Amino acid sequence: MQQTAENFVDRFAPTSLMDALHDEVVITDARGTIVATNRAWRAFCADNGGNQQDFYVGTNYFEICRAASGTSSAGAGTIADAFERVLETGQTFRHEYPCDSPEVKRWFEMTASRLSEAGSAYLLVQHRDITARYVQADDVEQAFINSSALAALVASTSDAILSYDLEGRITTWNRAAQRLYGYSAEEVVGQSLEMLYPPNWPHPIAYYRDEIIAGRLSNFEATRVAKDGTEHEVWISCAPIRGASGEIVAISNIHRDVTEIRKAEKARELIAREVIHRAKNMLTIVSAIQRQTARSERDFDGFNRKFEERIHSLARSTDLLVAGEWTTVPLGELVLRHLEPFAERNDSRIEVTGPPIDLQPQSVQTIGMAIHELGTNSAKYGALTLPEGKIRVSWALEEGQDGRALQVRWHEQTEIKPDPQPERRRGFGSSVLTMLAPSMLDTASDYDIGPGQVRWSITVPGQHFVPRRDPG
Incomplete structure (x- = not known):
């Protein structure tokens, strides 16, 4: 057979011509026995290890294909069948397949053609490394996928x-x-x-x-x-x-x-500042109540009783503010709530009248504390001690030099009972009505106790109240 192969090569495929080809080339006879190989084929076999003699002249290439195993050799058995069909029909067979080495992935293009010499059929198999084309195609495909994904992301x-x-x-x-x-x-x-x-x-x-x-x-x-x-x-x-x-x-x-996020952050910051401001105001008021109560009471029991009453008054204003989510409180409701400890809401001695007005938090605490002190004095010394007493709490909007203001008035008509301790009339209650309340609202007030009447009024600046329509 070796002689036959040499004769075939000499006559049909000169060694110098086959060795000049860059592709790996192998020629088999009709039974699949290798009769000639070129330099590129032999170098490829050497570079890929294994039993090199398996791919040399004299071995059966078809049997090698059918016996191939491994992931990259899948389908190699059918290749041998295709070779036989080429020998039988003369139709060229072309196939691309992976053939990985231990280090890299590779792809090859196989072309099988029939040769005829002296009445005998031979098979010419040419293997071409097309890994570069596959890699480029993969790169192009991946670039297309990446580009499409990026375009979809940008669009959506x-x-x-x-x-x-x-x-x-x-x-x-x-x-x-x-x-x-x-x-x-x-x-x-x-x-x-x-x-x-x-x-x-x-x-x-x-x-x-x-x-x-x-x-x-x-x-x-x-x-x-x-x-x-x-x-x-x-x-x-x-x-x-x-x-x-x-x-x-x-x-x-x-x-x-991030517009809404920044607005929310600013709102939270404003609320935090407002909470701190209100807490400081509350502590200032409590501190003032403590100091003035201590000055006007002679014993510890009296101090405890008065201080507790005034703290409860402050709590009533706070309860109204909490119920209104610390926004505003109707002035009429504030007055009635602070007079509840001294008289029923339908008490004929008390008249509360004025347009619908909502007070801001600062004025709620201030007016509430003043009404409590006036109610306390009336229940102890004034109109609420007598069936014929009369209290009128009223308010009205007025135009002033600094814009619209709210004038709140307390007018109490009564035969004032003698106070066994007259100095107490000018104690904490008087301080609330004449100093603390106006200072908290940066305004002026007037307080007068005369024969048969008690008058108190305060001017509430426009920033401390909101006129509203009567829902009724």
Whole structure:
């Protein structure tokens, strides 16, 4: 057979010609026995280890294919059948297949053709390494997948994504950017990104471009203006975009609208400040109650009793504020609540009248404390000690130099009973009505005790109340 193979090679496929081919080439007879190989085939067999003699002249290539095993050899048995069909029909067979080495993945293209010589059929099998083409195809496919995924992400994300060139001109603009700013892509592409800047914005587009390119800026917060003039607080993530040569050609931006988040943060900060302010006010009032009660009471039991009564009065105002979510309290309800400890709501001796007014928290505590002191004095010394006594609490809106104000009045008509300790009439209650209440509202008050009557009035500035329509 060796002689036959040599004769065949000499006559039909000169060794020098086969060795010049870059592809791996093997020639078999009609039974699959290898009769000739070229240098590339022998080098490939040597490079891939195993029993090299299995692929040399004299071995049966068909049997080797049918016996092949392993992941990259799947289907090799059917290749031998295809070879036999080529020998039988003369139709060329072409096939691409993986043939991995221990280190790398590889792909080959196999072409099998029939040769005829002196009435005998031979099989010419040519193997070509096409790994580079497969890798390139995979790279292209992966690039397409990545590009499609990125395009889908940019199109569907809720964040505004845009880019601009090194001159600051907008080059890309996604749907979320259109929703956020109100401009279509046709309106903004080619325009300067500064069209979104509010007037007198401190930094030009060139500042951001240079900082981003230098690597000193990757995210920041800024105010940007929509087409309808609405200002948005946006958190901007930014990065340079490089071209195929590696040079920076543009800047990418992701704008996330944080307007509502910032508003909520400011609201929480304002509420926290207000809580602290109210707590300080409350402590100031409690401290004043403690000091004035201590001055007017001669013994510890008397101090405890008075101090507790006044703290309860303060709590009634606070309860009303809490019920109103610490916004406002109707003035009429405040007056009636503070007179409850001294008389029934339908007591004919008490008249409460005035337009619907809602008091702000500061005035709720102030007016409430004053009404409590006036009610306490009346129950001990004045109208509420007598069936014929009369109390009229009224208020009215008035125009003053500083705008609209609320005039609140207490008018008590009675035959004043003699006070066994007259100095107490000018104690804490008097301090509340003449000093503490007006100082808390930065205003003026008037307090007068005369024959058969008690008068007190205070002017509440406009910032401490809200006129409203009567729901009835």
